[in-house]
Amino acid sequence: MARPVNFGVLGLGMGMHHCTAVLNAKGANLVAVCDHDPKRLKAGVETFKVPGYATWPELVKDKKVDAICIATESGTHTRFGVEAARAGKHILMEKPVDVSLARIRKLQDEVKKAGVTCGCVYQYRMDKLNIMLRKAIQAGKMGKVIGAHIHLPWMRLNSYFEGPHGTWRGTWKLDGGGSLSNQGIHCVDLLQWLAGPVHSVCGFYGVFNHPIEAEDQAVAILKFESGALGTLYTTTCANPDQPFHLYMYGTKGSFSRRGEHLEYYEMGSPKDRERMRGMTAKMTKCDSAGLNPLALSTAGHTLLIEDLVKAIHTKREPAITIESAKHSVEIVTAVYQSARTGRAVEIAKLRG
Numbered sequence: 001m002a003r004p005v006n007f008g009v010l011g012l013g014m015g016m017h018h019c020t021a022v023l024n025a026k027g028a029n030l031v032a033v034c035d036h037d038p039k040r041l042k043a044g045v046e047t048f049k050v051p052g053y054a055t056w057p058e059l060v061k062d063k064k065v066d067a068i069c070i071a072t073e074s075g076t077h078t079r080f081g082v083e084a085a086r087a088g089k090h091i092l093m094e095k096p097v098d099v100s101l102a103r104i105r106k107l108q109d110e111v112k113k114a115g116v117t118c119g120c121v122y123q124y125r126m127d128k129l130n131i132m133l134r135k136a137i138q139a140g141k142m143g144k145v146i147g148a149h150i151h152l153p154w155m156r157l158n159s160y161f162e163g164p165h166g167t168w169r170g171t172w173k174l175d176g177g178g179s180l181s182n183q184g185i186h187c188v189d190l191l192q193w194l195a196g197p198v199h200s201v202c203g204f205y206g207v208f209n210h211p212i213e214a215e216d217q218a219v220a221i222l223k224f225e226s227g228a229l230g231t232l233y234t235t236t237c238a239n240p241d242q243p244f245h246l247y248m249y250g251t252k253g254s255f256s257r258r259g260e261h262l263e264y265y266e267m268g269s270p271k272d273r274e275r276m277r278g279m280t281a282k283m284t285k286c287d288s289a290g291l292n293p294l295a296l297s298t299a300g301h302t303l304l305i306e307d308l309v310k311a312i313h314t315k316r317e318p319a320i321t322i323e324s325a326k327h328s329v330e331i332v333t334a335v336y337q338s339a340r341t342g343r344a345v346e347i348a349k350l351r352g
């Protein structure tokens with residue numbers, strides 16, 4: 001049997017969920033945590049009973065550590081990722097890979113050069129219902145996809161943007177934007193994972209109800225490479241907040257999912273429809289957190305850690321590669337660029 005992979009976790013906000021996920025994952029050990037906030041480090045060490053480092057160089061140099069979960073502010077991810085790869089460590093990168101496409105490309109180069117494995121977090125892709133919907137779309141049960149739409153009407157209180165770990169949120173530099181680049185990017189990724197890559201976008205955004213720099217509401221029209229059209233809507237101002245709403249239309253069928261619930265599923269044979277409705281009634285579980293960002297299940301992260309462990313042992317690609325996680329950042333970047341310039345933006349033009 002292969003030796004367990006020893007994980008260290010950098011950043012003990014969302015990183016606390018990574019620690020739990022590592023402990024729950026088969027084939028993974030938690031061997032160290034790291035945060036330069038002493039209170040968070042103490043909480044991490046006491047909760048998980050592992051050694052704690054106050055500085056990143058101590059973690060990345062630790063010979064016991066095989067893989068590092070990176071859960072720091074989004075605009076810092078690839079800096080740590082590049083250093084981890086150069087130190088020969090495998091990586092699990094929180095979403096988004098980074099807020100800069102140039103830095104993401106740099107990470108791709110460094111990971112390839114170092115021969116390490118880097119998996120990325122988009123836990124909606126581990127959700128069983130989403131997996132079943134994707135399989136049905138790919139099996140042609142929807143016919144030709146003509147429309148793909150997702151709305152995320154969430155709420156974040158002002159306190160979310162305050163305090164020692166709040167002020168980076170809603171900034172261009174470290175969060176890459178606001179409701180779209182932070183919360184909404186899960187939905188952007190899900191939409192493109194189901195409907196295929198996006199060709200061009202037309203977007204608008206603004207700040208409506210928070211003291212932040214970037215945006216707390218964004219909207220975009222999408223044209224997919226397949227020719228399908230779609231819409232994207234995100235906010236952190238909705239009061240009361242609502243679960244995400246995903247709906248897709250095809251020439252032979254359509255479905256609608258709102259949070260945990262499949263609202264309707266009119267695709268495939270009558271037997272297919274019956275089976276899907278029956279199964280989803282029992283098992284839909286989406287790792288989303290509306291008003292409370294910490295009300296997040298760790299199930300999706302656990303599966304991603306188990307996947308990374310298998311990818312390391314078998315030298316295969318992880319379930320979510322940097323390349324496949326990059327497209328959501330391209331779409332978000334295009335929405336913001338379109339809103340600033342008042343023109344539609346072709347994704348291919350961002351690729352340099």
Ligand SMILES: NC(=O)c1ccc[n+]([C@@H]2O[C@H](COP(=O)([O-])OP(=O)(O)OC[C@H]3O[C@@H](n4cnc5c(N)ncnc54)[C@H](O)[C@@H]3O)[C@@H](O)[C@H]2O)c1
Binds near residue numbers: 073
């Ligand atoms: N997958 C999800 O559903 C999900 C949910 C929440 C957050 N996230 C992502 O997780 C990342 C972190 O978000 P968060 O809300 O936990 O942020 P946070 O600010 O609460 O936590 C980041 C932590 O990293 C630590 N840190 C930063 N630089 C460091 C360094 N050089 N050395 C040691 N520690 C350092 C900070 O002290 C802080 O404790 C973001 O990229 C965010 O997008 C993902």
